[in-house]
Amino acid sequence: MSRLLRRLRPFGATPGATVQGSRRTEGYHTKTSTTTTDDDVWKHAPTLKGSTCFEPRPDVKNIMITGGAGFIACWVVRHLTLTYPSYNIISFDKLDYCSTLNNTNVLSSHPNFSFYQGDITTPSSVLDCMERHNVDTVLHFAAQSHVDLSFGNSYGFTQTNVYGTHVLLESAKKVGIKRFVHISTDEVYGEVKEDEDDLLESSILQPTNPYAASKAAAEMLVHSYQKSFKLPGIIVRSNNVYGPHQYPEKIIPKFSCLLRRAQPVVLHGDGSPTRRYLYASDAADAFDTILHRGILGQIYNVGSSDEISNLDLCHKLVDLIRPPASSSTGASRRWIKYTHDRPFNDRRYAVDASKLRRLGWSQKVGLEEGLRRTVDWYSKFGESWWGNITHVLTPFPGVSELGEVVPDFEHDGRDEPWENGKRG
Numbered sequence: 001m002s003r004l005l006r007r008l009r010p011f012g013a014t015p016g017a018t019v020q021g022s023r024r025t026e027g028y029h030t031k032t033s034t035t036t037t038d039d040d041v042w043k044h045a046p047t048l049k050g051s052t053c054f055e056p057r058p059d060v061k062n063i064m065i066t067g068g069a070g071f072i073a074c075w076v077v078r079h080l081t082l083t084y085p086s087y088n089i090i091s092f093d094k095l096d097y098c099s100t101l102n103n104t105n106v107l108s109s110h111p112n113f114s115f116y117q118g119d120i121t122t123p124s125s126v127l128d129c130m131e132r133h134n135v136d137t138v139l140h141f142a143a144q145s146h147v148d149l150s151f152g153n154s155y156g157f158t159q160t161n162v163y164g165t166h167v168l169l170e171s172a173k174k175v176g177i178k179r180f181v182h183i184s185t186d187e188v189y190g191e192v193k194e195d196e197d198d199l200l201e202s203s204i205l206q207p208t209n210p211y212a213a214s215k216a217a218a219e220m221l222v223h224s225y226q227k228s229f230k231l232p233g234i235i236v237r238s239n240n241v242y243g244p245h246q247y248p249e250k251i252i253p254k255f256s257c258l259l260r261r262a263q264p265v266v267l268h269g270d271g272s273p274t275r276r277y278l279y280a281s282d283a284a285d286a287f288d289t290i291l292h293r294g295i296l297g298q299i300y301n302v303g304s305s306d307e308i309s310n311l312d313l314c315h316k317l318v319d320l321i322r323p324p325a326s327s328s329t330g331a332s333r334r335w336i337k338y339t340h341d342r343p344f345n346d347r348r349y350a351v352d353a354s355k356l357r358r359l360g361w362s363q364k365v366g367l368e369e370g371l372r373r374t375v376d377w378y379s380k381f382g383e384s385w386w387g388n389i390t391h392v393l394t395p396f397p398g399v400s401e402l403g404e405v406v407p408d409f410e411h412d413g414r415d416e417p418w419e420n421g422k423r424g
């Protein structure tokens, strides 16, 4: 197994380094990419962002965005940097296995963009970043975000998602942050049955996996800092987000890359659980709307109208990447396989986003169009954006004792679902 323990940690900026626009601080060095095959791949990619634009807030000047080299936050970093030249955007990221500076390299010549390599679980780094950049606003996205890994590596999820959030809150309190937007997830509510109404922000939290539990716990800390210390916070609970720039460990980019490699996809269980999917530009617009119009102390759901089962999603991807249509039994059996289910797999999530819509936000990109754009991007960049991704394309990658993601060899897909989603 040891030969398979790949060094996944990307090369990145020296910890603590701040790189502002095209200027580099004396004594620090930065490599601009985690890619081993094509360091310039980002130069060939379109610059993707949201579409909203508000009157800049007078109380916002320097925005620290944690997890800025990861998926959702990189859309927000690009969107805010390019849409609001009067804001300084500081992307703060540890550069974990799922991140890449390719996600924000296009901003390197923009004077209102900086990158700070730091870990949210290290108080001195967080405080240094906030003080050095006179940060007044925090958008906190950084997290261990992959549910499958949380079943095997749950301490790591508590450490980053709970303790890391605590460090940010404590630092925010010390420097007097004016606006702290905490990014949570719809998974904190737990599953919602088919016949149940969409959940409002006032619904109780019943997380069912270690990832969701750590996100719910982080919310409790945010709430406590709001009450105890008057920390000006907002909590955001989003549906699944998808689109270009997402590390291929999640279902849409992972299956897109597998099909592009002419390999079958392997579904957990029978593929019947459903999820709602929001295209990343719509998510960027939601965070922009909440930053500019959200009311302090409030919670906002971010919801999509596109709900689809994992199996139907597979069919759509096969249709896009491996036509002729997957509806034929032969094509289904060729491209869609099954393995055992997660220890627990929520049937569905369903949030009511009307409170956010009342702030003026709306979903603009439907699933068909979003999938087409996503598949197209992965066909061009999926294999070179993060370097070698083969180890994450297995059905249940694990985490080694060194904390690194390793492939899983046990689960060759079967043609039919496991009985009750369990091994026979």
Ligand SMILES: NC(=O)c1ccc[n+]([C@@H]2O[C@H](COP(=O)([O-])OP(=O)(O)OC[C@H]3O[C@@H](n4cnc5c(N)ncnc54)[C@H](O)[C@@H]3O)[C@@H](O)[C@H]2O)c1
Pocket (backbone or CB within 6 Å): 066, 067, 068, 069, 070, 071, 072, 073, 092, 093, 094, 095, 096, 097, 098, 099, 100, 118, 119, 120, 121, 140, 141, 142, 143, 144, 145, 146, 160, 164, 183, 184, 185, 186, 215, 237, 238, 239, 240, 241, 242, 246, 247
């Ligand atoms: N992806 C989704 O569908 C989705 C849906 C709802 C909510 N969310 C939430 O949105 C946020 C972003 O999710 P994502 O999918 O973009 O995640 P991601 O895994 O793509 O990115 C996470 C980023 O956080 C960074 N990071 C991890 N640990 C860190 C640490 N200790 N210090 C500093 N940086 C660290 C990583 O390097 C990475 O860049 C998360 O909080 C997640 O819970 C995601």
